[in-house]
Amino acid sequence: MKINRCQICSSKKIKKIISLGATGLCDTLLTYEETKRKEKSYPLNLVRCHNCQLLQLDFIVDNKELFHLDYPYKSSITKPLVKLLQGTSVYLKKRFKFSKKPLAIDIGSNDGTLLKGFKQMKFQTLGVEPTNISKIANKSGIKTIQKFFSVSTAKYISKRYKKASVITGTNLFAHVDKLNSFMKAIKILLDPKEGVFVTESHYAVDIIEDLQYDSIYHEHLRFYLIKPLIYLMEKHGLKIIDAIRIPNYGGSIRICATLNKNISPNRNVKQLLDLEKKKGFFKTSKYKKFSKDVIKSKNNLLNILRKIKKEGKNIVGIGCPGRSITLLSYCNINRDIIDYIAEQSSSLKLNLFTPNTHIPVLDEENFFENQPEYALILSWHYGKSIMKNLKVKGYKGKFIVPLPFPKII
Numbered sequence: 001m002k003i004n005r006c007q008i009c010s011s012k013k014i015k016k017i018i019s020l021g022a023t024g025l026c027d028t029l030l031t032y033e034e035t036k037r038k039e040k041s042y043p044l045n046l047v048r049c050h051n052c053q054l055l056q057l058d059f060i061v062d063n064k065e066l067f068h069l070d071y072p073y074k075s076s077i078t079k080p081l082v083k084l085l086q087g088t089s090v091y092l093k094k095r096f097k098f099s100k101k102p103l104a105i106d107i108g109s110n111d112g113t114l115l116k117g118f119k120q121m122k123f124q125t126l127g128v129e130p131t132n133i134s135k136i137a138n139k140s141g142i143k144t145i146q147k148f149f150s151v152s153t154a155k156y157i158s159k160r161y162k163k164a165s166v167i168t169g170t171n172l173f174a175h176v177d178k179l180n181s182f183m184k185a186i187k188i189l190l191d192p193k194e195g196v197f198v199t200e201s202h203y204a205v206d207i208i209e210d211l212q213y214d215s216i217y218h219e220h221l222r223f224y225l226i227k228p229l230i231y232l233m234e235k236h237g238l239k240i241i242d243a244i245r246i247p248n249y250g251g252s253i254r255i256c257a258t259l260n261k262n263i264s265p266n267r268n269v270k271q272l273l274d275l276e277k278k279k280g281f282f283k284t285s286k287y288k289k290f291s292k293d294v295i296k297s298k299n300n301l302l303n304i305l306r307k308i309k310k311e312g313k314n315i316v317g318i319g320c321p322g323r324s325i326t327l328l329s330y331c332n333i334n335r336d337i338i339d340y341i342a343e344q345s346s347s348l349k350l351n352l353f354t355p356n357t358h359i360p361v362l363d364e365e366n367f368f369e370n371q372p373e374y375a376l377i378l379s380w381h382y383g384k385s386i387m388k389n390l391k392v393k394g395y396k397g398k399f400i401v402p403l404p405f406p407k408i409i
Contacts (some may be wrong), residue, residue: 001060007179007222011026011051014058018213018291020044023329024355026170026217035358044326045316048215055204055284061218063148063177080350086117089197090164095242096196102165105189106170107149112142118166126161128153146237154185163191166198171249173199174220176317195256205250205276208286211404214327215250224253225281226272233257241265243272250381274366298331299383301406305337313383314372315400317341318386319379320361321350326401327378329356339377342367368394376400
């Protein structure tokens with residue numbers, strides 16, 4: 001669905017920053033048979049609202065198509081991410097006071113990785129996850145309802161559970177297509193006195209400054225600064241009382257909001273707002289430079305890859321995160337450039353193919369048995385730990401880090 005109004009403030013003052021072409025969906029990989037058929041592709045344009053400063057896509061794909069039953073992503077597959085997600089509960093327990101046996105609800109809870117941290121902290125836990133990944137969570141002891149989160153789902157939960165002391169939405173808050181309905185559902189479940197609504201999303205400051213154009217894909221409808229988040233929360237009767245930068249996904253922002261008007265915001269909120277203004281994030285020139293630098297980064301990466309291929313060397317991709325689909329598609333990196341993508345043996349993406357570029361995803365045992373001269377780190381935001389791990393496992397070749405500035409290590 002093409003949109004011509006801001007997703008938060010409804011202003012028509014939205015202007016394009018960059019077009020990344022038309023791509024398939026990042027977590028809808030293809031079978032071999034499907035690579036022979038005509039594929040669906042959707043426009044991928046980043047735009048900015050000149051009123052509230054929200055960065056967003058101008059095309060929304062239906063959530064049921066994005067987060068289908070066989071959605072293949074599991075939070076627990078990336079060890080550094082597991083530690084970061086479970087750090088959310090540690091942070092909240094230190095930051096706020098809760099009553100006995102508080103309830104924590106995670107929206108878009110995936111395989112329950114985050115809620116396991118709350119369970120260790122003696123919280124009651126409940127996950128809400130629409131895909132079949134919810135079955136993995138339930139098997140591991142994290143009670144999870146397999147539904148899309150909505151007002152009707154919130155009413156269903158409210159009849160069966162007490163008010164939530166914590167509601168989390170990690171990397172989900174940018175995915176929600178019906179944002180106003182989502183916020184109404186949050187208010188139904190959140191305890192009006194001690195309840196804290198916590199979101200963790202890619203921070204637009206990190207995306208722009210680190211040229212993370214690969215994090216722009218159809219699941220991510222919005223890329224937040226603190227300014228539009230304040231506007232959104234106030235619109236729905238909540239107040240942001242804390243905001244911090246966290247390293248998740250290459251740079252994210254965690255915000256805590258409450259219905260309790262007696263709780264004052266800490267100084268972090270104003271400091272981030274001042275930082276955004278100081279760094280020019282409310283000016284058009286900031287985004288013009290970003291667009292030019294993205295094109296330079298793309299061309300530099302292609303020059304490196306083409307030079308290696310001319311030398312007759314092999315390149316294999318490492319990791320197949322959602323963001324890799326944008327990188328591969330925008331740069332037109334296909335099987336002429338990389339042989340395949342290596343994933344862990346527990347990945348649900350094995351033996352499937354990337355949309356548009358049709359690169360096979362294979363078990364990493366192939367990578368170690370027939371070592372290529374170069375490994376392209378597609379999960380570059382966890383690059384240091386991945387490269388260290390591959391070396392420990394016996395890889396003897398070189399690494400290509402694609403972003404923010406392509407380089408060979």
